[in-house]
Amino acid sequence: MKAAGHSLLAYCRPGFESECAQELAANDRRLASGGFARSERNSGFVEFVLPDPVQAQRFAEQVRWQDLTFARQLLRVMARIDDLPKSDRLGRLMPTIEAAGRRYRDAWIESPDSDAARELAGLCRSLNNALISNMKRAGLLEAESPWRLHVCLIDAQTAFIAEARCDASAEWRGGIPRLRFPSAAPSRSTLKLEEALLTLLDADEREAWLKPGMSAVDLGASPGGWTWQLVRRSIHVTAVDNGPMDPGLLDSGFVTHLREDGFRYRPATPVDWLVCDMVEQPRRVAALIGEWLAEGRCRFAVFNLKLPMKKRYDEVQLCRDTVLAALAATGRVAHWRARQLYHDREEITVFARSG
Ligand SMILES: C[S@@+](CC[C@H](N)C(=O)[O-])C[C@H]1O[C@@H](n2cnc3c(N)ncnc32)[C@H](O)[C@@H]1O
Structure with a gap:
Protein backbone atom coordinates (compact mmCIF):
# COMPACT_ATOMS: atom_id res chain seq x y z
CA MET A 1 0.00 0.00 0.00
CA LYS A 2 1.19 3.49 -0.85
CA ALA A 3 0.15 5.78 1.96
CA ALA A 4 -1.19 8.95 0.39
CA GLY A 5 -3.29 11.28 2.48
CA HIS A 6 -2.09 14.34 0.65
CA SER A 7 -3.97 14.20 -2.60
CA LEU A 8 -7.46 14.82 -3.93
CA LEU A 9 -9.35 12.87 -6.50
CA ALA A 10 -11.60 14.53 -9.06
CA TYR A 11 -13.85 12.63 -11.48
CA CYS A 12 -14.42 14.17 -14.89
CA ARG A 13 -15.65 13.37 -18.37
CA PRO A 14 -13.09 11.16 -20.15
CA GLY A 15 -11.03 13.34 -22.50
CA PHE A 16 -11.36 16.40 -20.24
CA GLU A 17 -8.70 15.44 -17.69
CA SER A 18 -6.50 18.29 -18.88
CA GLU A 19 -9.23 20.92 -18.33
CA CYS A 20 -10.03 19.42 -14.93
CA ALA A 21 -6.33 19.53 -14.01
CA GLN A 22 -6.05 23.15 -15.23
CA GLU A 23 -9.00 24.12 -13.07
CA LEU A 24 -7.54 22.48 -9.97
CA ALA A 25 -4.16 24.07 -10.71
CA ALA A 26 -5.81 27.50 -10.93
CA ASN A 27 -7.27 26.95 -7.45
CA ASP A 28 -3.88 25.74 -6.27
CA ARG A 29 -2.29 29.00 -7.46
CA ARG A 30 -5.00 31.01 -5.73
CA LEU A 31 -4.34 29.18 -2.46
CA ALA A 32 -0.55 28.99 -2.99
CA SER A 33 -0.65 25.35 -1.89
CA GLY A 34 2.15 24.06 -4.12
CA GLY A 35 0.33 21.10 -5.64
CA PHE A 36 0.41 19.41 -9.03
CA ALA A 37 -1.96 17.24 -11.08
CA ARG A 38 -1.43 13.63 -12.14
CA SER A 39 -3.67 12.59 -14.96
CA GLU A 40 -3.92 10.24 -17.88
CA ARG A 41 -5.97 11.05 -20.95
CA ASN A 42 -9.35 9.28 -21.10
CA SER A 43 -9.02 7.87 -17.58
CA GLY A 44 -12.00 9.93 -16.33
CA PHE A 45 -10.17 11.18 -13.23
CA VAL A 46 -7.41 13.51 -12.05
CA GLU A 47 -5.36 13.09 -8.91
CA PHE A 48 -4.21 16.41 -7.48
CA VAL A 49 -1.19 16.00 -5.23
CA LEU A 50 -0.45 18.49 -2.44
CA PRO A 51 2.89 18.73 -0.62
CA ASP A 52 1.53 17.39 2.68
CA PRO A 53 -1.71 16.33 4.43
CA VAL A 54 -2.20 19.80 5.97
CA GLN A 55 -2.20 21.45 2.54
CA ALA A 56 -4.47 18.69 1.22
CA GLN A 57 -6.98 19.32 3.98
CA ARG A 58 -6.86 23.07 3.42
CA PHE A 59 -7.36 22.58 -0.32
CA ALA A 60 -10.30 20.23 0.32
CA GLU A 61 -11.90 22.76 2.68
CA GLN A 62 -11.41 25.76 0.41
CA VAL A 63 -12.21 24.31 -2.99
CA ARG A 64 -15.85 23.41 -3.23
CA TRP A 65 -16.90 20.80 -5.74
CA GLN A 66 -19.91 23.04 -6.49
CA ASP A 67 -17.56 25.75 -7.81
CA LEU A 68 -15.73 23.51 -10.28
CA THR A 69 -16.77 23.21 -13.92
CA PHE A 70 -14.90 20.16 -15.12
CA ALA A 71 -14.97 18.02 -11.96
CA ARG A 72 -18.04 15.89 -11.26
CA GLN A 73 -16.79 15.01 -7.84
CA LEU A 74 -13.98 16.01 -5.48
CA LEU A 75 -12.70 13.63 -2.80
CA ARG A 76 -9.92 13.60 -0.26
CA VAL A 77 -7.69 10.56 -0.81
CA MET A 78 -6.68 8.53 2.23
CA ALA A 79 -4.72 5.80 0.48
CA ARG A 80 -4.04 4.21 -2.84
CA ILE A 81 -3.83 0.43 -2.93
CA ASP A 82 -2.16 -1.13 -5.95
CA ASP A 83 -2.30 -4.82 -5.11
CA LEU A 84 -5.87 -5.76 -4.31
CA PRO A 85 -5.89 -9.58 -4.22
CA LYS A 86 -8.65 -11.10 -6.36
CA SER A 87 -9.52 -13.53 -3.58
CA ASP A 88 -10.00 -10.93 -0.82
CA ARG A 89 -10.18 -7.34 -1.95
CA LEU A 90 -12.19 -6.25 1.07
CA GLY A 91 -9.68 -7.81 3.44
CA ARG A 92 -7.10 -5.49 1.88
CA LEU A 93 -9.33 -2.39 2.06
CA MET A 94 -10.74 -2.76 5.57
CA PRO A 95 -7.60 -2.05 7.66
CA THR A 96 -7.13 1.34 5.94
CA ILE A 97 -10.80 2.20 6.36
CA GLU A 98 -10.65 1.26 10.05
CA ALA A 99 -7.41 3.19 10.53
CA ALA A 100 -9.12 6.42 9.44
CA GLY A 101 -10.89 6.37 12.80
CA ARG A 102 -14.10 7.80 11.38
CA ARG A 103 -17.70 6.68 11.09
CA TYR A 104 -19.44 7.20 7.79
CA ARG A 105 -22.99 7.92 6.74
CA ASP A 106 -22.54 5.75 3.66
CA ALA A 107 -19.87 3.96 1.64
CA TRP A 108 -19.71 3.81 -2.14
CA ILE A 109 -17.53 1.66 -4.30
CA GLU A 110 -17.45 3.30 -7.71
CA SER A 111 -15.32 3.55 -10.83
CA PRO A 112 -14.45 6.45 -13.13
CA ASP A 113 -16.48 7.05 -16.29
CA SER A 114 -13.83 5.61 -18.68
CA ASP A 115 -14.50 2.72 -21.10
CA ALA A 116 -12.09 0.49 -19.19
CA ALA A 117 -13.34 1.30 -15.71
CA ARG A 118 -17.01 1.05 -16.67
CA GLU A 119 -16.52 -2.70 -17.02
CA LEU A 120 -15.97 -2.76 -13.27
CA ALA A 121 -19.59 -1.82 -12.56
CA GLY A 122 -20.58 -5.38 -11.59
CA LEU A 123 -17.57 -5.79 -9.33
CA CYS A 124 -18.31 -2.42 -7.69
CA ARG A 125 -21.88 -3.47 -6.95
CA SER A 126 -21.02 -6.83 -5.40
CA LEU A 127 -18.09 -5.43 -3.41
CA ASN A 128 -20.22 -2.54 -2.19
CA ASN A 129 -22.78 -4.86 -0.59
CA ALA A 130 -20.03 -6.77 1.19
CA LEU A 131 -18.32 -3.54 2.27
CA ILE A 132 -21.50 -2.20 3.85
CA SER A 133 -21.93 -5.48 5.80
CA ASN A 134 -18.31 -5.38 6.97
CA MET A 135 -18.54 -1.74 8.01
CA LYS A 136 -21.78 -2.36 9.91
CA ARG A 137 -20.13 -5.22 11.75
CA ALA A 138 -17.13 -3.04 12.58
CA GLY A 139 -19.38 -0.20 13.82
CA LEU A 140 -18.16 2.18 11.11
CA LEU A 141 -21.55 3.32 9.83
CA GLU A 142 -23.51 6.07 11.52
CA ALA A 143 -26.59 7.71 10.02
CA GLU A 144 -25.76 11.16 11.48
CA SER A 145 -22.17 11.28 10.24
CA PRO A 146 -21.38 14.14 7.82
CA TRP A 147 -18.85 11.91 6.01
CA ARG A 148 -19.16 9.50 3.09
CA LEU A 149 -16.55 6.89 2.24
CA HIS A 150 -15.57 6.38 -1.40
CA VAL A 151 -13.59 3.51 -2.84
CA CYS A 152 -12.68 4.29 -6.43
CA LEU A 153 -11.69 1.19 -8.40
CA ILE A 154 -9.35 2.13 -11.24
CA ASP A 155 -8.95 -1.49 -12.30
CA ALA A 156 -9.52 -4.84 -10.62
CA GLN A 157 -6.32 -4.50 -8.55
CA THR A 158 -6.11 -0.76 -7.89
CA ALA A 159 -8.23 1.45 -5.68
CA PHE A 160 -8.20 4.88 -4.13
CA ILE A 161 -9.74 4.97 -0.67
CA ALA A 162 -11.17 8.44 -0.22
CA GLU A 163 -13.74 10.40 1.72
CA ALA A 164 -15.83 13.55 1.39
CA ARG A 165 -18.24 15.56 3.46
CA CYS A 166 -21.75 14.81 2.21
CA ASP A 167 -22.63 18.52 2.06
CA ALA A 168 -19.52 19.46 0.08
CA SER A 169 -19.54 16.75 -2.58
CA ALA A 170 -21.76 15.48 -5.36
CA GLU A 171 -24.58 13.34 -4.03
CA TRP A 172 -24.50 10.83 -6.92
CA ARG A 173 -22.22 7.84 -7.38
CA GLY A 174 -19.40 8.74 -9.71
CA GLY A 175 -20.76 12.29 -9.64
CA ILE A 176 -23.38 11.23 -12.19
CA PRO A 177 -27.10 11.72 -11.54
CA ARG A 178 -28.89 8.85 -13.27
CA LEU A 179 -31.87 10.42 -15.02
CA ARG A 180 -34.51 8.53 -16.93
CA PHE A 181 -35.51 9.95 -20.31
CA PRO A 182 -39.14 11.09 -19.98
CA SER A 183 -40.94 9.43 -22.89
CA ALA A 184 -43.19 12.47 -23.47
CA ALA A 185 -40.22 14.82 -24.00
CA PRO A 186 -39.51 15.74 -27.64
CA SER A 187 -35.71 15.33 -27.52
CA ARG A 188 -32.94 13.79 -25.45
CA SER A 189 -31.59 17.32 -24.85
C1 LIG B 1 -29.22 21.69 -30.04
S1 LIG B 1 -30.62 22.30 -30.82
C2 LIG B 1 -31.67 22.72 -29.50
C3 LIG B 1 -32.36 21.55 -28.88
C4 LIG B 1 -33.40 21.98 -27.87
N1 LIG B 1 -32.79 22.67 -26.73
C5 LIG B 1 -34.18 20.82 -27.32
O1 LIG B 1 -34.07 20.52 -26.15
O2 LIG B 1 -34.95 20.21 -28.08
C6 LIG B 1 -30.08 23.86 -31.37
C7 LIG B 1 -31.19 24.69 -31.99
O3 LIG B 1 -30.72 26.01 -32.10
C8 LIG B 1 -31.34 26.60 -33.22
N2 LIG B 1 -30.60 27.80 -33.59
C9 LIG B 1 -29.32 27.92 -33.98
N3 LIG B 1 -29.03 29.23 -34.23
C10 LIG B 1 -30.16 29.92 -33.96
C11 LIG B 1 -30.51 31.29 -34.02
N4 LIG B 1 -29.63 32.21 -34.40
N5 LIG B 1 -31.76 31.65 -33.66
C12 LIG B 1 -32.66 30.73 -33.27
N6 LIG B 1 -32.39 29.42 -33.21
C13 LIG B 1 -31.16 29.02 -33.55
C14 LIG B 1 -31.34 25.50 -34.25
O4 LIG B 1 -32.35 25.71 -35.21
C15 LIG B 1 -31.59 24.26 -33.39
O5 LIG B 1 -32.95 23.92 -33.40
Whole structure:
Protein backbone atom coordinates (compact mmCIF):
# COMPACT_ATOMS: atom_id res chain seq x y z
CA MET A 1 0.00 0.00 0.00
CA LYS A 2 1.19 3.49 -0.85
CA ALA A 3 0.15 5.78 1.96
CA ALA A 4 -1.19 8.95 0.39
CA GLY A 5 -3.29 11.28 2.48
CA HIS A 6 -2.09 14.34 0.65
CA SER A 7 -3.97 14.20 -2.60
CA LEU A 8 -7.46 14.82 -3.93
CA LEU A 9 -9.35 12.87 -6.50
CA ALA A 10 -11.60 14.53 -9.06
CA TYR A 11 -13.85 12.63 -11.48
CA CYS A 12 -14.42 14.17 -14.89
CA ARG A 13 -15.65 13.37 -18.37
CA PRO A 14 -13.09 11.16 -20.15
CA GLY A 15 -11.03 13.34 -22.50
CA PHE A 16 -11.36 16.40 -20.24
CA GLU A 17 -8.70 15.44 -17.69
CA SER A 18 -6.50 18.29 -18.88
CA GLU A 19 -9.23 20.92 -18.33
CA CYS A 20 -10.03 19.42 -14.93
CA ALA A 21 -6.33 19.53 -14.01
CA GLN A 22 -6.05 23.15 -15.23
CA GLU A 23 -9.00 24.12 -13.07
CA LEU A 24 -7.54 22.48 -9.97
CA ALA A 25 -4.16 24.07 -10.71
CA ALA A 26 -5.81 27.50 -10.93
CA ASN A 27 -7.27 26.95 -7.45
CA ASP A 28 -3.88 25.74 -6.27
CA ARG A 29 -2.29 29.00 -7.46
CA ARG A 30 -5.00 31.01 -5.73
CA LEU A 31 -4.34 29.18 -2.46
CA ALA A 32 -0.55 28.99 -2.99
CA SER A 33 -0.65 25.35 -1.89
CA GLY A 34 2.15 24.06 -4.12
CA GLY A 35 0.33 21.10 -5.64
CA PHE A 36 0.41 19.41 -9.03
CA ALA A 37 -1.96 17.24 -11.08
CA ARG A 38 -1.43 13.63 -12.14
CA SER A 39 -3.67 12.59 -14.96
CA GLU A 40 -3.92 10.24 -17.88
CA ARG A 41 -5.97 11.05 -20.95
CA ASN A 42 -9.35 9.28 -21.10
CA SER A 43 -9.02 7.87 -17.58
CA GLY A 44 -12.00 9.93 -16.33
CA PHE A 45 -10.17 11.18 -13.23
CA VAL A 46 -7.41 13.51 -12.05
CA GLU A 47 -5.36 13.09 -8.91
CA PHE A 48 -4.21 16.41 -7.48
CA VAL A 49 -1.19 16.00 -5.23
CA LEU A 50 -0.45 18.49 -2.44
CA PRO A 51 2.89 18.73 -0.62
CA ASP A 52 1.53 17.39 2.68
CA PRO A 53 -1.71 16.33 4.43
CA VAL A 54 -2.20 19.80 5.97
CA GLN A 55 -2.20 21.45 2.54
CA ALA A 56 -4.47 18.69 1.22
CA GLN A 57 -6.98 19.32 3.98
CA ARG A 58 -6.86 23.07 3.42
CA PHE A 59 -7.36 22.58 -0.32
CA ALA A 60 -10.30 20.23 0.32
CA GLU A 61 -11.90 22.76 2.68
CA GLN A 62 -11.41 25.76 0.41
CA VAL A 63 -12.21 24.31 -2.99
CA ARG A 64 -15.85 23.41 -3.23
CA TRP A 65 -16.90 20.80 -5.74
CA GLN A 66 -19.91 23.04 -6.49
CA ASP A 67 -17.56 25.75 -7.81
CA LEU A 68 -15.73 23.51 -10.28
CA THR A 69 -16.77 23.21 -13.92
CA PHE A 70 -14.90 20.16 -15.12
CA ALA A 71 -14.97 18.02 -11.96
CA ARG A 72 -18.04 15.89 -11.26
CA GLN A 73 -16.79 15.01 -7.84
CA LEU A 74 -13.98 16.01 -5.48
CA LEU A 75 -12.70 13.63 -2.80
CA ARG A 76 -9.92 13.60 -0.26
CA VAL A 77 -7.69 10.56 -0.81
CA MET A 78 -6.68 8.53 2.23
CA ALA A 79 -4.72 5.80 0.48
CA ARG A 80 -4.04 4.21 -2.84
CA ILE A 81 -3.83 0.43 -2.93
CA ASP A 82 -2.16 -1.13 -5.95
CA ASP A 83 -2.30 -4.82 -5.11
CA LEU A 84 -5.87 -5.76 -4.31
CA PRO A 85 -5.89 -9.58 -4.22
CA LYS A 86 -8.65 -11.10 -6.36
CA SER A 87 -9.52 -13.53 -3.58
CA ASP A 88 -10.00 -10.93 -0.82
CA ARG A 89 -10.18 -7.34 -1.95
CA LEU A 90 -12.19 -6.25 1.07
CA GLY A 91 -9.68 -7.81 3.44
CA ARG A 92 -7.10 -5.49 1.88
CA LEU A 93 -9.33 -2.39 2.06
CA MET A 94 -10.74 -2.76 5.57
CA PRO A 95 -7.60 -2.05 7.66
CA THR A 96 -7.13 1.34 5.94
CA ILE A 97 -10.80 2.20 6.36
CA GLU A 98 -10.65 1.26 10.05
CA ALA A 99 -7.41 3.19 10.53
CA ALA A 100 -9.12 6.42 9.44
CA GLY A 101 -10.89 6.37 12.80
CA ARG A 102 -14.10 7.80 11.38
CA ARG A 103 -17.70 6.68 11.09
CA TYR A 104 -19.44 7.20 7.79
CA ARG A 105 -22.99 7.92 6.74
CA ASP A 106 -22.54 5.75 3.66
CA ALA A 107 -19.87 3.96 1.64
CA TRP A 108 -19.71 3.81 -2.14
CA ILE A 109 -17.53 1.66 -4.30
CA GLU A 110 -17.45 3.30 -7.71
CA SER A 111 -15.32 3.55 -10.83
CA PRO A 112 -14.45 6.45 -13.13
CA ASP A 113 -16.48 7.05 -16.29
CA SER A 114 -13.83 5.61 -18.68
CA ASP A 115 -14.50 2.72 -21.10
CA ALA A 116 -12.09 0.49 -19.19
CA ALA A 117 -13.34 1.30 -15.71
CA ARG A 118 -17.01 1.05 -16.67
CA GLU A 119 -16.52 -2.70 -17.02
CA LEU A 120 -15.97 -2.76 -13.27
CA ALA A 121 -19.59 -1.82 -12.56
CA GLY A 122 -20.58 -5.38 -11.59
CA LEU A 123 -17.57 -5.79 -9.33
CA CYS A 124 -18.31 -2.42 -7.69
CA ARG A 125 -21.88 -3.47 -6.95
CA SER A 126 -21.02 -6.83 -5.40
CA LEU A 127 -18.09 -5.43 -3.41
CA ASN A 128 -20.22 -2.54 -2.19
CA ASN A 129 -22.78 -4.86 -0.59
CA ALA A 130 -20.03 -6.77 1.19
CA LEU A 131 -18.32 -3.54 2.27
CA ILE A 132 -21.50 -2.20 3.85
CA SER A 133 -21.93 -5.48 5.80
CA ASN A 134 -18.31 -5.38 6.97
CA MET A 135 -18.54 -1.74 8.01
CA LYS A 136 -21.78 -2.36 9.91
CA ARG A 137 -20.13 -5.22 11.75
CA ALA A 138 -17.13 -3.04 12.58
CA GLY A 139 -19.38 -0.20 13.82
CA LEU A 140 -18.16 2.18 11.11
CA LEU A 141 -21.55 3.32 9.83
CA GLU A 142 -23.51 6.07 11.52
CA ALA A 143 -26.59 7.71 10.02
CA GLU A 144 -25.76 11.16 11.48
CA SER A 145 -22.17 11.28 10.24
CA PRO A 146 -21.38 14.14 7.82
CA TRP A 147 -18.85 11.91 6.01
CA ARG A 148 -19.16 9.50 3.09
CA LEU A 149 -16.55 6.89 2.24
CA HIS A 150 -15.57 6.38 -1.40
CA VAL A 151 -13.59 3.51 -2.84
CA CYS A 152 -12.68 4.29 -6.43
CA LEU A 153 -11.69 1.19 -8.40
CA ILE A 154 -9.35 2.13 -11.24
CA ASP A 155 -8.95 -1.49 -12.30
CA ALA A 156 -9.52 -4.84 -10.62
CA GLN A 157 -6.32 -4.50 -8.55
CA THR A 158 -6.11 -0.76 -7.89
CA ALA A 159 -8.23 1.45 -5.68
CA PHE A 160 -8.20 4.88 -4.13
CA ILE A 161 -9.74 4.97 -0.67
CA ALA A 162 -11.17 8.44 -0.22
CA GLU A 163 -13.74 10.40 1.72
CA ALA A 164 -15.83 13.55 1.39
CA ARG A 165 -18.24 15.56 3.46
CA CYS A 166 -21.75 14.81 2.21
CA ASP A 167 -22.63 18.52 2.06
CA ALA A 168 -19.52 19.46 0.08
CA SER A 169 -19.54 16.75 -2.58
CA ALA A 170 -21.76 15.48 -5.36
CA GLU A 171 -24.58 13.34 -4.03
CA TRP A 172 -24.50 10.83 -6.92
CA ARG A 173 -22.22 7.84 -7.38
CA GLY A 174 -19.40 8.74 -9.71
CA GLY A 175 -20.76 12.29 -9.64
CA ILE A 176 -23.38 11.23 -12.19
CA PRO A 177 -27.10 11.72 -11.54
CA ARG A 178 -28.89 8.85 -13.27
CA LEU A 179 -31.87 10.42 -15.02
CA ARG A 180 -34.51 8.53 -16.93
CA PHE A 181 -35.51 9.95 -20.31
CA PRO A 182 -39.14 11.09 -19.98
CA SER A 183 -40.94 9.43 -22.89
CA ALA A 184 -43.19 12.47 -23.47
CA ALA A 185 -40.22 14.82 -24.00
CA PRO A 186 -39.51 15.74 -27.64
CA SER A 187 -35.71 15.33 -27.52
CA ARG A 188 -32.94 13.79 -25.45
CA SER A 189 -31.59 17.32 -24.85
CA THR A 190 -34.27 17.55 -22.20
CA LEU A 191 -31.95 15.60 -19.88
CA LYS A 192 -29.38 18.39 -20.11
CA LEU A 193 -31.70 21.01 -18.67
CA GLU A 194 -33.03 18.54 -16.11
CA GLU A 195 -29.50 17.73 -14.97
CA ALA A 196 -28.55 21.42 -14.96
CA LEU A 197 -31.47 22.35 -12.72
CA LEU A 198 -30.74 19.41 -10.45
CA THR A 199 -27.00 19.97 -10.09
CA LEU A 200 -26.55 23.73 -10.44
CA LEU A 201 -29.41 24.70 -8.10
CA ASP A 202 -30.12 23.34 -4.65
CA ALA A 203 -33.57 22.15 -3.53
CA ASP A 204 -34.52 25.48 -1.93
CA GLU A 205 -33.48 27.42 -5.03
CA ARG A 206 -35.47 25.09 -7.29
CA GLU A 207 -38.54 25.63 -5.16
CA ALA A 208 -38.16 29.40 -4.99
CA TRP A 209 -37.01 30.07 -8.53
CA LEU A 210 -39.04 27.59 -10.59
CA LYS A 211 -42.61 28.41 -9.70
CA PRO A 212 -45.77 27.71 -11.70
CA GLY A 213 -46.88 30.76 -13.63
CA MET A 214 -43.37 32.12 -14.19
CA SER A 215 -42.22 33.15 -17.69
CA ALA A 216 -39.31 31.98 -19.81
CA VAL A 217 -37.70 32.44 -23.19
CA ASP A 218 -36.04 29.44 -24.85
CA LEU A 219 -33.56 30.47 -27.57
CA GLY A 220 -32.83 27.66 -30.02
CA ALA A 221 -35.82 25.73 -28.70
CA SER A 222 -36.65 23.25 -31.49
CA PRO A 223 -37.90 20.55 -31.11
CA GLY A 224 -38.57 21.44 -27.47
CA GLY A 225 -36.70 19.28 -24.95
CA TRP A 226 -35.74 22.27 -22.80
CA THR A 227 -39.13 23.95 -23.26
CA TRP A 228 -40.71 20.66 -22.10
CA GLN A 229 -38.84 20.87 -18.78
CA LEU A 230 -40.22 24.36 -18.18
CA VAL A 231 -43.76 23.54 -19.30
CA ARG A 232 -43.72 20.50 -17.01
CA ARG A 233 -43.27 23.04 -14.18
CA SER A 234 -46.20 25.13 -15.52
CA ILE A 235 -43.87 27.91 -16.73
CA HIS A 236 -44.98 29.89 -19.80
CA VAL A 237 -42.38 29.71 -22.58
CA THR A 238 -41.67 31.80 -25.64
CA ALA A 239 -39.81 29.32 -27.86
CA VAL A 240 -37.58 31.03 -30.42
CA ASP A 241 -36.32 28.90 -33.32
CA ASN A 242 -36.81 28.65 -37.07
CA GLY A 243 -37.19 24.90 -36.63
CA PRO A 244 -40.47 23.18 -35.72
CA MET A 245 -41.69 22.69 -32.16
CA ASP A 246 -43.25 19.48 -30.92
CA PRO A 247 -47.04 19.70 -31.62
CA GLY A 248 -47.91 18.33 -28.15
CA LEU A 249 -45.99 21.18 -26.53
CA LEU A 250 -47.74 23.76 -28.72
CA ASP A 251 -51.09 22.24 -27.66
CA SER A 252 -50.21 22.64 -23.97
CA GLY A 253 -51.23 26.30 -23.98
CA PHE A 254 -47.95 27.20 -22.28
CA VAL A 255 -45.87 27.77 -25.43
CA THR A 256 -45.66 30.60 -27.95
CA HIS A 257 -43.46 29.69 -30.90
CA LEU A 258 -41.62 32.48 -32.73
CA ARG A 259 -39.64 31.72 -35.88
CA GLU A 260 -37.04 34.39 -35.26
CA ASP A 261 -33.31 34.80 -34.86
CA GLY A 262 -32.42 34.12 -31.23
CA PHE A 263 -29.65 36.72 -31.32
CA ARG A 264 -32.04 39.50 -32.37
CA TYR A 265 -35.13 38.58 -30.37
CA ARG A 266 -35.83 40.59 -27.20
CA PRO A 267 -38.99 40.21 -25.07
CA ALA A 268 -41.37 43.17 -24.74
CA THR A 269 -41.38 42.75 -20.94
CA PRO A 270 -38.82 41.07 -18.68
CA VAL A 271 -39.09 37.32 -18.08
CA ASP A 272 -38.00 35.15 -15.16
CA TRP A 273 -35.90 32.70 -17.14
CA LEU A 274 -33.77 32.71 -20.26
CA VAL A 275 -32.59 29.31 -21.47
CA CYS A 276 -30.40 28.99 -24.53
CA ASP A 277 -29.16 25.94 -26.41
CA MET A 278 -28.18 27.54 -29.73
CA VAL A 279 -25.20 25.91 -31.38
CA GLU A 280 -23.01 28.97 -31.79
CA GLN A 281 -19.62 30.36 -30.86
CA PRO A 282 -19.43 30.30 -27.05
CA ARG A 283 -18.26 33.89 -26.69
CA ARG A 284 -21.14 35.11 -28.86
CA VAL A 285 -23.61 33.26 -26.63
CA ALA A 286 -21.89 34.61 -23.48
CA ALA A 287 -22.15 38.18 -24.78
CA LEU A 288 -25.85 37.69 -25.47
CA ILE A 289 -26.57 36.27 -22.01
CA GLY A 290 -24.51 39.02 -20.36
CA GLU A 291 -26.60 41.60 -22.19
CA TRP A 292 -29.95 40.02 -21.20
CA LEU A 293 -28.92 39.86 -17.53
CA ALA A 294 -27.37 43.33 -17.49
CA GLU A 295 -30.44 44.89 -19.10
CA GLY A 296 -32.72 43.11 -16.64
CA ARG A 297 -34.49 41.18 -19.42
CA CYS A 298 -34.33 37.98 -17.32
CA ARG A 299 -33.52 37.11 -13.71
CA PHE A 300 -32.03 33.67 -14.29
CA ALA A 301 -30.29 32.07 -17.23
CA VAL A 302 -29.26 28.55 -18.14
CA PHE A 303 -27.21 28.22 -21.29
CA ASN A 304 -25.00 25.82 -23.09
CA LEU A 305 -21.52 26.74 -24.31
CA LYS A 306 -20.14 24.53 -27.07
CA LEU A 307 -16.43 24.27 -26.46
CA PRO A 308 -13.80 24.76 -29.16
CA MET A 309 -11.30 22.00 -30.02
CA LYS A 310 -8.41 23.77 -28.32
CA LYS A 311 -7.90 25.98 -25.28
CA ARG A 312 -11.27 24.89 -23.90
CA TYR A 313 -10.48 25.93 -20.34
CA ASP A 314 -9.39 29.41 -21.50
CA GLU A 315 -12.56 29.81 -23.54
CA VAL A 316 -14.69 29.07 -20.48
CA GLN A 317 -12.79 31.72 -18.50
CA LEU A 318 -13.29 34.23 -21.30
CA CYS A 319 -17.03 33.53 -21.42
CA ARG A 320 -17.29 33.85 -17.65
CA ASP A 321 -15.42 37.16 -17.72
CA THR A 322 -17.72 38.39 -20.49
CA VAL A 323 -20.88 37.73 -18.46
CA LEU A 324 -19.40 39.10 -15.23
CA ALA A 325 -18.12 42.23 -16.95
CA ALA A 326 -21.50 42.94 -18.57
CA LEU A 327 -23.15 42.89 -15.15
CA ALA A 328 -20.35 44.76 -13.41
CA ALA A 329 -20.84 47.60 -15.90
CA THR A 330 -24.36 48.07 -14.51
CA GLY A 331 -23.24 47.82 -10.89
CA ARG A 332 -24.82 44.38 -10.44
CA VAL A 333 -23.15 41.28 -9.12
CA ALA A 334 -23.24 38.20 -11.33
CA HIS A 335 -23.48 34.67 -10.03
CA TRP A 336 -21.96 32.04 -12.29
CA ARG A 337 -22.12 28.29 -11.78
CA ALA A 338 -20.91 26.09 -14.58
CA ARG A 339 -20.55 22.37 -15.03
CA GLN A 340 -19.73 19.91 -17.73
CA LEU A 341 -22.77 17.75 -17.14
CA TYR A 342 -22.93 14.02 -17.67
CA HIS A 343 -25.31 14.75 -20.58
CA ASP A 344 -22.94 17.36 -22.05
CA ARG A 345 -20.41 16.29 -24.64
CA GLU A 346 -17.95 18.89 -25.96
CA GLU A 347 -19.78 21.58 -24.04
CA ILE A 348 -20.61 22.95 -20.61
CA THR A 349 -23.85 24.23 -19.11
CA VAL A 350 -24.03 27.42 -17.07
CA PHE A 351 -26.50 28.86 -14.60
CA ALA A 352 -26.14 32.63 -14.18
CA ARG A 353 -28.15 35.27 -12.41
CA SER A 354 -27.75 38.86 -11.40
CA GLY A 355 -27.62 39.55 -7.68
C1 LIG B 1 -29.22 21.69 -30.04
S1 LIG B 1 -30.62 22.30 -30.82
C2 LIG B 1 -31.67 22.72 -29.50
C3 LIG B 1 -32.36 21.55 -28.88
C4 LIG B 1 -33.40 21.98 -27.87
N1 LIG B 1 -32.79 22.67 -26.73
C5 LIG B 1 -34.18 20.82 -27.32
O1 LIG B 1 -34.07 20.52 -26.15
O2 LIG B 1 -34.95 20.21 -28.08
C6 LIG B 1 -30.08 23.86 -31.37
C7 LIG B 1 -31.19 24.69 -31.99
O3 LIG B 1 -30.72 26.01 -32.10
C8 LIG B 1 -31.34 26.60 -33.22
N2 LIG B 1 -30.60 27.80 -33.59
C9 LIG B 1 -29.32 27.92 -33.98
N3 LIG B 1 -29.03 29.23 -34.23
C10 LIG B 1 -30.16 29.92 -33.96
C11 LIG B 1 -30.51 31.29 -34.02
N4 LIG B 1 -29.63 32.21 -34.40
N5 LIG B 1 -31.76 31.65 -33.66
C12 LIG B 1 -32.66 30.73 -33.27
N6 LIG B 1 -32.39 29.42 -33.21
C13 LIG B 1 -31.16 29.02 -33.55
C14 LIG B 1 -31.34 25.50 -34.25
O4 LIG B 1 -32.35 25.71 -35.21
C15 LIG B 1 -31.59 24.26 -33.39
O5 LIG B 1 -32.95 23.92 -33.40
